[in-house]
Amino acid sequence: MNLLEDIVVIDFSQFLSGPSAGLRLADMGARVIKIERRGVGDICRELYVSDVMIEGESTIFHAINRNKESYMADLKDADDLHTVKELLKSADVLLHNFRPGVMERLGLGYETVKELNPSLVYAEISGYGNEGPWRDLPGQDLLLQSVSGLAWLSNNNSNTPTPMGVAVADILAGTHIAQGILAALFQKTITGEGALVQVSMLESVLDFQFEVLTCFYNDGNELPVRSKVNNGHAYIAAPYGIYKTANGYLALAMGDILQLADLLKCEGLKVFTDKKEWFSKRDEIKKELAQHLKTGTTESWLSILQPADIWCAQVLNYDELMKEEGYKVLNMELKVKTSNGLEIKTTRCPIRVDGQLLISPVGAPQLGEHNEPIEAEFLSSQVALKN
Amino acid sequence: MKHLPLKGLKVLEFSQYLSGPSAGLRLADMGARVIKIERPKGGDACRQLAIKNMWADESSLLFHTINRNKESFAADLKNPDDLLWIKRLIKEADVVTHNFRPGVMEKVGLDYASAKVINPKIIYAEITGYGKEGPWKDKPGQDLLLQSLSGLVYTSGNENDDPVPFGIAIADILCGAHLVQGILAALIRRHKKGIGALIEVSLMESLLDFQFELLTTYYSSGEQPRRSRFSNGHPLLSAPYGIYETTEGFLAIAMVPLAKLAAALNCAALARFSQEEAFSRRDEIKEILAQFLKQHPAAHWLRQLQQHDIWSMQVLNWREMKAQEAYRVLQMEQTINVDEKNIVTTRCPVRINGERLFSKRPAPKLGEHTEKIKAELLNEAS
Numbered sequence: 112m113n114l115l116e117d118i119v120v121i122d123f124s125q126f127l128s129g130p131s132a133g134l135r136l137a138d139m140g141a142r143v144i145k146i147e148r149r150g151v152g153d154i155c156r157e158l159y160v161s162d163v164m165i166e167g168e169s170t171i172f173h174a175i176n177r178n179k180e181s182y183m184a185d186l187k188d189a190d191d192l193h194t195v196k197e198l199l200k201s202a203d204v205l206l207h208n209f210r211p212g213v214m215e216r217l218g219l220g221y222e223t224v225k226e227l228n229p230s231l232v233y234a235e236i237s238g239y240g241n242e243g244p245w246r247d248l249p250g251q252d253l254l255l256q257s258v259s260g261l262a263w264l265s266n267n268n269s270n271t272p273t274p275m276g277v278a279v280a281d282i283l284a285g286t287h288i289a290q291g292i293l294a295a296l297f298q299k300t301i302t303g304e305g306a307l308v309q310v311s312m313l314e315s316v317l318d319f320q321f322e323v324l325t326c327f328y329n330d331g332n333e334l335p336v337r338s339k340v341n342n343g344h345a346y347i348a349a350p351y352g353i354y355k356t357a358n359g360y361l362a363l364a365m366g367d368i369l370q371l372a373d374l375l376k377c378e379g380l381k382v383f384t385d386k387k388e389w390f391s392k393r394d395e396i397k398k399e400l401a402q403h404l405k406t407g408t409t410e411s412w413l414s415i416l417q418p419a420d421i422w423c424a425q426v427l428n429y430d431e432l433m434k435e436e437g438y439k440v441l442n443m444e445l446k447v448k449t450s451n452g453l454e455i456k457t458t459r460c461p462i463r464v465d466g467q468l469l470i471s472p473v474g475a476p477q478l479g480e481h482n483e484p485i486e487a488e489f490l491s492s493q494v495a496l497k498n
Numbered sequence: 499m500k501h502l503p504l505k506g507l508k509v510l511e512f513s514q515y516l517s518g519p520s521a522g523l524r525l526a527d528m529g530a531r532v533i534k535i536e537r538p539k540g541g542d543a544c545r546q547l548a549i550k551n552m553w554a555d556e557s558s559l560l561f562h563t564i565n566r567n568k569e570s571f572a573a574d575l576k577n578p579d580d581l582l583w584i585k586r587l588i589k590e591a592d593v594v595t596h597n598f599r600p601g602v603m604e605k606v607g608l609d610y611a612s613a614k615v616i617n618p619k620i621i622y623a624e625i626t627g628y629g630k631e632g633p634w635k636d637k638p639g640q641d642l643l644l645q646s647l648s649g650l651v652y653t654s655g656n657e658n659d660d661p662v663p664f665g666i667a668i669a670d671i672l673c674g675a676h677l678v679q680g681i682l683a684a685l686i687r688r689h690k691k692g693i694g695a696l697i698e699v700s701l702m703e704s705l706l707d708f709q710f711e712l713l714t715t716y717y718s719s720g721e722q723p724r725r726s727r728f729s730n731g732h733p734l735l736s737a738p739y740g741i742y743e744t745t746e747g748f749l750a751i752a753m754v755p756l757a758k759l760a761a762a763l764n765c766a767a768l769a770r771f772s773q774e775e776a777f778s779r780r781d782e783i784k785e786i787l788a789q790f791l792k793q794h795p796a797a798h799w800l801r802q803l804q805q806h807d808i809w810s811m812q813v814l815n816w817r818e819m820k821a822q823e824a825y826r827v828l829q830m831e832q833t834i835n836v837d838e839k840n841i842v843t844t845r846c847p848v849r850i851n852g853e854r855l856f857s858k859r860p861a862p863k864l865g866e867h868t869e870k871i872k873a874e875l876l877n878e879a880s
Contacts (some may be wrong), residue, residue, distance in 0.1 A: 112691055114683035127711075139683045160711070160734035162777045163719045171734075174714035243827035249752075253731050253739060254811040257750035260819050262741060264665030266655050272741050272748050272813045274731050275664050276653030277708060286675045291848040293682035294528045298503035300689040306503065309849040317830050318847035319666060322516075325563040326549055327816050328831065328842035334815050335665075343642050343663050346549040351642060353651060353661050360661055362646035364638075387551075424643035426661050429716050429723070432649050440632030443706050444717070456717040461707035462680040463698040 113140025114464060118296065120204040121146060121195075122179070123219075125153045127278055128236045128250070128312065129208035130175045131285035136204070136292065137178040138460035138469045144180045144485065145476065146195060152183065152478040174457045176475040177447045183479030186217045195219070198489050200228050203299070204292055208236040211246050221307050231305040232295040236284050240311040250312045255280035259316045260335075264323070264345055268337040284315040322346075339394040341401055348389040349396035353426055359409045360426035363416075368396060374415050377403040442468060449474035502529025503850060507685070510535055510587055511568065512596035512603075514542045516667055517625050517639075517701065519564045520674035521595060525681070526567040527846035527855050530593075533871065534565065534862065535584065538572045541864040554836045557861065563843050565861035566834055572865030575606040584608065586875050588616045593681055597625035600635050610696045621684045623677050623697040630698075639701050641667040648705040653712065657727045657781075673704040727781040728788055736776035737783035741813055746795035748813035751803070756783065762806035763799070765790050829854060836860040 118141040122133040130145075130153070137143040147153050155172045163170050182198070184191040196219075199205060205224060207214055214220050214235070221233045238250020248254075253274055256262050261279075262272035291308035299305060317324065323335060323346055335345035341352030343364075350363040350371060363371075368389050372380035379399040383389065389396060404412060409425050416423045432438050445459040453474060460469040507530040511522040519534075519542070526532040536542050541557075542565070548558035555562075571587070573580040588594060594613060596603055603609045603624075610622040627639020637643070645651050645663045655662030680697035688694060706713065712723050715734055723733035729740030731752075738751045738759060751759070756776055760768035767786045771779060791799060796812050803810040819825050832845045835858065846855040 112687060112693075114680075114687045114695070116687075117690075118686075135679060139679070160715060163715050163721075163734075170715045170718050171711045174710050239824055240828055243824040245822075245824035248811070249809045251752045251809045253741075253750050253752045254809060257741060257748075257811050257813040258819060258822075258824075260814060260816040261666075262748075262750075262813055263815050266659070266662050266665075270655070270659075271729075271743055273655055273662065274741060274750070275668075276655075276725065276730065276732050277650070277712065278732065279664075279668070279708075282672075282708060283675075286672070286679070287847050290524060290528075290675065290678050290682065291850065293679060293686065294503040294848075295850065297682055297685050297689070298501075300686055307849075307851050309852070310847060311828070313824075314828055314830060314847040317828075317844055319671060321844045322549070322560055322563050323666070324816065325559060325841070325843040326552060329559060330550055330552060332817055332820070334817060337665070341660075342665065344665050344667075353642075353646060353663060355660060360646070362642050362651075362663075364640045364642045390550075420638075422638045422640045422643060424637070424646045426646040426651060427649060428652050429649045429713070432647065435634075435647075437628055437632050437634035437647075437702075441629050441700075441703055441706070443703060455714070457714040458706055458710045461676050461699055461703035463696075464680065464684070465696050466698075 115140035118142065118204065119202045120144065120206060121198050121202045123205070123207035123209065124236065125208065126155050127175060127281040128284045129206050129288070130155070131282055132289040132292070133179060133206060134175060134177070135285070135289045135460065138471065139462070142180070143178070144182050144198065144481065145176065147181055147183050147478055149183050149185045152181070156478065168453070173455045173475045177457065178471045178473045179476060180481040180485065181476035181478055182482055182485050186219070192218065194486065194490060196227055198485070199224055199231065201489060202228065202231060203296060204232045204234060206234045206288070206292070208250070210250070211237055211241045225305065229305055230299055230303050232292055232299060232308060233305065234288050234292045234308040236288050237309070237311045239313045241309070252278040252280045252312070255312045255316050259313060259320070261316055261320060263335055264337070265342070266337065267342045268339050279319070280312045280316045283319050284310050284312045287315050287318070338397060341397045349393035350400055352397060354401050354404045356404050356409045356412060357407055361404060361409050361412050362424045362426055364422035366421050370419070371400070371421070374419055374421065375403060375412065379403065445470060447472055447474040450477060450480060502855070504529035507531065507592045508590060509533065509593040509595065510591045512594065512598070513625065514597065515544050516564060516670040517674045518595050518597035518677070519544065520671055521677040521681070522568060523564060523566070524675070524678050524846065525593070527857060528848070532568040533587070533867065534568050534570045536570055536572050536864055538574050538865065541570065541572070545864065554839070554841055554861070555863070559841065562834070562836060562841060562861040566843065567857040567859045568862055569867040569871070570862035570865055571871050572868050575608065581606065583872060583875070585616055587871070588613050588620060590875065590878065591617065591620065592685065593621045593623060595623045595625070595677065595681070597639070599639070600626055600630045614694060617694070619688055619692065619694045621681055621688065621695050621697065623681050625673055625677055626698070626700045628702045629700045634702070641669045641701070644669040644701045644705055648702060648709070650705055650709060652725065653709070653723065653733055654730070655725060656730045657725045659725070668708070669701040669705045672708055673699050673701045676704050676707070726784060728784040737780035738787050740784060742788050742791045744791050744794060744796040744799060747797070749791060749796040749799050750811050750813055752809035754808045758806065759808060762803055762808055763790065832856050832858070834858055834860050
C-alpha cells in the first residue's frame with residue numbers, strides 16, 4: 112500500500128512552492144487534484160525557461176505537475192464554486208499559495224471551509240506571513256533570498272550579493288508545508304480533527320539559515336564575512352571550498368591543514384601550526400593552497416587525498432555527472448507520459464519506501480483534463496439527491 | 499499550544515551532525531518526544547563542532563541550535579548491556595533515525611531487519627550520502643562534496659566565476675526535510691494498516707531532487723545550464739532576473755517583461771530589446787541594466803519599480819533585516835535558557851491552527867536522561 116493511499120488533496124496553488132508540495136504528496140500516494148483557472152490554468156504552464164519547450168509546453172510545468180489531475184474552474188462563478196466546495200467536502204487536504212485575503216474573498220477562507228469539512232487540513236503558503244508591512248508583496252524566490260540575508264552567504268567576499276541559483280525559498284516552503292500537512296494528517300487519522308497549517312517563504316528561508324542566524328543572534332550581531340578566495344561557507348575554517356586544478360576543480364571540505372601540507376607536499380601550509388589560525392587566517396591558507404593545487408590535475412590530488420580519508424571530491428557538471436556510475440545506480444531519472452502521448456524525462460521522488468523507488472509514469476494533466484470524471488465522481492450523489 | 503500534532507510519538511535518534519538531527523528537531527517541534535542515542539564518550543560529534551568558537555555549555559552553540567527540545571540517552575552500541583537497553587527502547591518506539599554509513603547499523607545488529615523483529619511496527623528511517631550501492635556508497639556524505647558532485651555548484655555566481663557552492667549546508671537540510679516527509683507519511687499508513695516501514699533518503703538523491711527543474715530542462719534540451727555573465731540569479735531565467743548594484747545598496751529584480759521594466763525605469767536602451775530576446779541576449783541586457791542602475795540608490799529605484807508592480811526588493815543583510823517591521827512581526831526568534839545563560843535561536847517555521855510553535859527546552863547534556871528513561875522502561879515492564 113502506498114503511504115498516502117486514499118488521501119485526496121485539492122490543490123489551488125500555482126508556480127513552484129505549493130505545487131512542489133503537491134508533487135511530493137502525489138508521489139507518496141495521494142490523489143492530487145489541481146484546481147486551475149478556466150482558459151489559462153496554473154501560470155506556470157506558460158513559464159518557459161531557458162527558451163526550452165517540450166512540444167510548445169513549459170518543461171518545468173511538466174516537471175512540477177506530473178502525477179496530478181486537473182480540474183478547471185472559475186472560482187468567481189457560483190456553479191463552479193459550488194462544485195469546488197463539493198470536492199472540498201470529501202477531501203483531506205486543501206493547499207493554496209494565493210496572497211493573503213484572496214481565498215477569503217472567493218469564499219474559501221479557512222473558517223468557511225472548516226464549516227464544510229471540519230476534518231480538512233487547510234494548508235497555505237504565503238510570501239511573508241499574513242501580517243506586517245510586506246504581507247501583500249509578491250512572494251518571489253529571488254526577492255525572498257534578497258531580503259533574508261541569504262544572498263550574503265555564497266561566493267567570495269569581494270563579489271556582490273550572490274543569490275543561490277535554484278529557487279530555494281520556494282522549494283523549502285513547499286517542503287515545510289508538506290511536513291505540516293503530513294503531521295496534521297497524522298493527527299487527523301487519530302482524532303478526526305482537521306487543522307490550519309501555515310508556512311511563509313520568509314520563515315522557511317530563515318529556518319534554512321538557523322545555524323548561522325543563531326550564531327549572529329548570539330555573537331553581538333556580527334555580519335557574516337565570506338572568505339576572500341575559495342569561499343565555501345562563511346563560518347567554516349580553511350580549507351573548506353572549491354579549488355582550481357590543472358585540469359578542473361577539486362572540492363575540499365573540513366580537514367587538517369598540517370595533514371594536507373604533508374600529503375600535498377605544500378610547504379607554504381606548514382607555518383599554520385595553530386588550529387585557530389585555520390579560521391582567522393583562512394584567506395592566506397586558501398591562497399597558498401589554491402596556488403599549489405593549480406600545479407597538478409584533479410585526479411592526481413584525489414589519488415593522494417582519498418586513500419588518506421581526506422574529505423574531498425571532484426567537481427562535476429551535468430554532462431560529467433550523467434556518465435558516473437554513482438549517478439546511474441541511483442535510477443533517479445523517471446519517464447512520464449501525458450494523456451496526449453507526450454513523453455518527458457524528469458527526476459523521481461527522492462524518498463524510498465520499503466526498499467522501493469516511488470515511481471509513477473503519469474505525466475502532467477492537460478488543463479481541465481479531469482473535469483468530467485471528477486464531476487461524475489464527486490457530484491453524482493449530490494445530483495441524485497437534488498433529483 | 500494545547501495539542502501538538504505529533505504528541506505521543508517516540509523517536510530514537512541515532513543520527514549525528516546535521517541531516518538526521520535536523521529531522522529530529524522538526525519532529526520534536528511538532529510534538530514528538532525525540533531521544534538522542536549518544537556514545538558515552540563524546541556523544542553526537544556535533545557537540546564539539548563549534549562555529550566562531552561559540553559554546554552554550556560544554557557543547558557548542560551549533561549543537562544547541564540543532565538539538566534543542568530533545569532528550570539524551572547515553573549508550574555504547576558495542577556493549578551488550580547497553581545494547582539490551584536500546585532494544586527495549588526500540589520495542590517502545592515509533593520511529594528510529596540514523597545517518598551512519600552503510601553497514602554500521604548491521605554490524606551492531608540494529609539494522610531494519612533486526613529492529614523489525616523487535617518491533618514490527620517501527621518506522622525505520624535512514625540517511626546515507628549516496629545510497630547503499632554503487633562506487634560512491636562509502637564516500638563521506640559531506641555537504642560541500644555532494645554539492646560539487648551533483649552539479650549544483652554551477653548554478654550560482656556568474657558565468658566566468660569558478661563553481662560557487664551554496665553557503666549553507668543545503669544537502670543536509672533538504673535530506674533531513676525529506677526524511678521527515680517519509681517518516682510522517684509512513685506513520686499515517688501505520689495508523690491505518692498497522693505496518694511499519696523502511697524510509698531511505700540520501701544526500702545525493704535529495705540534491706538531485708532539488709535541481710529537478712534544471713535537470714528536466716537539461717534532459718530535454720541536452721544543454722548544460724549556463725549562468726549569465728552578469729547578475730546571474732538563476733541559470734534558466736531571462737533578463738533581468740538578478741541582483742544589481744546601485745549607488746547605495748543592491749537591488750533584486752525578478753521576472754518582468756522587458757518593455758514594462760524599460761517604461762518603469764525610463765530606460766531607452768532597454769526598450770530596444772524584444773521580449774523574445776530576453777533569454778538569448780540576457781547578458782547584453784543585464785549589462786545595460788547594471789550600468790543604468792548605477793545612477794541612483796536602491797531605494798530610489800525600488801519606489802519606481804514597486805509603483806509599477808514590478809517584482810523587486812532591496813537586498814538586506816541580517817542587521818538590516820532585523821530592523822524591519824516585517825521581520826519582527828514574524829516572531830521568528832525564541833530565547834532558550836542553558837545553564838543560566840540565554841541563547842537566542844529560531845523557531846519551527848510551520849504554524850499550526852494559527853499558532854507559532856515555540857519550545858523553551860534546551861539541548862540535553864550528554865546522557866542527561868539515561869536514568870530517567872531506564873526507569874520508565876522498567877516501569878512499563880512491570
